[in-house]
Amino acid sequence: MNNKQKERKFALPKGPGPRSWKKSKRSFESKSDGAPVLRVIPLGGLNEIGKNMTVLEYGDDILIIDCGIAFPDDEMLGIDLVIPDFSYLDDNSSKIRGIVITHAHEDHIGAVPYFLKSFDVPIYATRLTVGFIQNRLKEHSLQGDLHVIAPGDVFKLGCFTIEAIHTTHSVADALCFSIDTPCGVVFHTGDFKIDYTPADGEPIDFGRLAQIGDKGVLLLMADSTNAGRKGYTASETTVGVTLGNIFRGNMHRIIIATFSSNVHRVQKIMETAIENGRKIAISGRSMENMVRIATELGYLNIDPAHFVELHQTKNMKDSQFVIITTGSQGEPMSALARMANNEHRAVQIRKGDVVVLSSTPVPGNEVTVSNIVNALLKKGADVIYNDIADTHVSGHACEEELKLIHTLLRPKYFMPVHGEYRHLRSHALLAESMGMRPDHVFYMENGNILEISRGRARRLDERVPNDLVLVDGLGVGDVGSIVLNERKYLSEAGLIIVAAAFDSCSGELLAGPDLITKGFVYVRESGDLIAEATMHTEQILMHAMAEGIKDRQALKGVLRDSLRTFINDRTKRNPVILPIFLDI
Structure with missing residues (x-):
């Protein structure tokens, strides 16, 4: 253990809370003659974008990694959200020792309020991620047993010893986890990319990853989102250069839409605005919440004197302010969509406006984003998006970055996670191209069980329940x-x-x-x-x-x-x- 690591012990969770999603009791007996058995059960995030949740089970201990939502597809009319099926956990609630969270994106934390309505277990996450979770819980009038952890922390939950390791992603305070189990080390990358010049100045600790690889990694679960893309993901600093070019000498009103969770991006937009003599106005509830939370926790460092209320911009010259808004994904009720449709109470798009989409559409949102771009163009705005300028960089690793992670960790077994089938397949083929045996690479589906015993892994024929659980208004799981x-x-x-x-x-x-x-x-x-x-x-x-x-x-x-x-x-x-x- 290096001098940065600190072993922290937390109290075990309280007993289980009220149960829901009732189904027949499920348990899977060991077929390994009494040998230690580790089971890895993905409940979401495979063959889809979103709903990330993975269960590690050993004996009477369960550890959960992430608890996210997915957004409904075009066929799910009237549905607000999709969450993982908690049935298996409901049947084994007394075993749950806690949830560890990799980062603050909705596809990793969004289902936490729904989970805590049925389970009383502790949640471990970094300070910013805890802040985002608290905000979500407040919306549901809930409180949670939340524990703040930091990179370098080592703590035990049941038989699992978890080490939190800093990683770089499109949200601050992201983690990957090295989890020591009685069967060996399981490494979960979380969402990541390798950024040598990250906005916070803290790159991934490659030395620590190499040490873990030297010790031996039994199973690697790694982000597959960009597995089919050649080369490297560009650094966040690329966007900073583009923003500087957009602001410099521009006398028009500038409106920038980006992901509210991308604190570093928002910080850079604000800094660039200030450098060019502009005040900052915020539009959109999630953006307002993020700015408040990130400022309170010290992740956004902007003097309050640089902010103005949105209604105050009506009495200012266009060159004196920037509007940072939600709606980069074309969400129908977002602030940018309301601006484009003349439905915003304070902002009407007019000829000459410069609208910047500092994002790329997530899979499934291409049409809605295109519709917003067209609506803005018809109103005379100059729309700048990633196809015509470097207004966004991905938060996920491309092929060469994935190769580096595999080289450092050298896992015995590999399970690609976080992505549609095409992403998982590309990542699996990449691992095989680096010398990994095909029978050591496991294509899994949500609900599958990977069992590891005596150093050997196999996918069981049994599955845990994995139905679609749809959230429609206040109803959870009552629409099928x-x-x-x-x-x-x-x-x-x-x-x-x-x-x-x-x-x-x-x-x-x-x-x-x-x-x-x-x-x-x-x-x-x-x-x-x-x-x-x-x-x-x-x-x-x-x-x-x-x-x-x-x-x-x-x-x-x-x-x-x-x-x-x-x-x-x-x-x-x-x-x-x-x-x-x-x-x-």
Whole structure:
């Protein structure tokens, strides 16, 4: 242990809190004749972007790495977030010794509030990451057992001895972890890139990584996001040069959108603005929260005198301020999107504005970002983004950086993590190209179990539960594929409601049928069609009742089938048909 390392002991977690996501009890018995068995179980982050969560299990001890969210895809209509399936942890809650967090991005911390609603376990993270987690917990009216750790700290959770190691990423205070288990060392890189000139002046400690590699690494889990990209990821200093060129001599209003979590980027934007005689205005709730938290914790070092309120900029010359805003990913409700759509309360885009997107679209956001760029251009703004200037650099390692990590650590086994299948495959092939045996490289899926015993690793046939857990408003896990399919069908075909009232004694039709449409046709322009469909519906009801069909459910079924055929014949559309019958 070097002189920077400090062994820290924390109290074991309290007992488990209230449980949710109940399923049948799951446990996996050792098939290794009593030999020590380590299980590595990814609950998220594989074959997808986001939702990062990995479980290490040995005997009666479980350690969790990260607890993040994913954002819904285009098919998940109305869904706010996707979180990992905690079912396996719910079944083994008494074993959980704690969660260690690599960094403060939402795909690594965003699910913490949902986790803590069901589990009472300690969380270990750096000071800035803890600050971000506390802010998230406050939004859910929760408190957590949060412990601040620093690079060089060594601490025990159950049978696991964890060493926190500084790494470089697109957010400050990022960590990788060397985890000593009874079976050997597991190394998790977290999200990282190798930046020799990082914004905080603290590069990765390659010497420490080499020492860990010399000791022997049983399993490496490493970031795969940029595994298919040749060369090296550019340094953050590249963006600083571009920002200087944008500000220098520019007399127009400058609006810059970037990730709110990228503290170093925001610091550089602010410093560049001050150097060019501009005040700083902030727009967007997450950006405001980040600036507050990072300033309180000392990660942003800007004199408060340089800030102005957004409404004050109306009385200032365009060359006297910069607006730093959210919305670099085209989020519909973000500040930049509201500016582009003339919906922002304080900022309206006008001709000559310089709008800088200091980011690149994450997978799946390309169309929304493109729409924002087009909307801004139509309003006369000069939009600068990464395709035409170096306004952003990735926070993830490219091939040559990954090769260096593999060379330093020299793991016996390798499990690529953090990425879609194409990213994981590229990383696996890279490891094999460096001499790693193919049978020592494990392609895993969320819910798979990698078992290591007597120095040998294998993927089990068993899986832990790994369903999609969707967050819709206050509902967690109560929306599944059936509801999503219904929403998709409604969004594509529209809805026809058939309302009718019947005499509860005689069964006679008293009122209606009336047809109400939503998302099907313009009623004013399709009056003849609606009238014809209403007449057809009445005829169907009268005929069915004359045939002796009295049961309301049977009557609805006949009506749905006949009206669906009628509508399809006339329009080649298949709207949802919803009969509503009232007995009076």
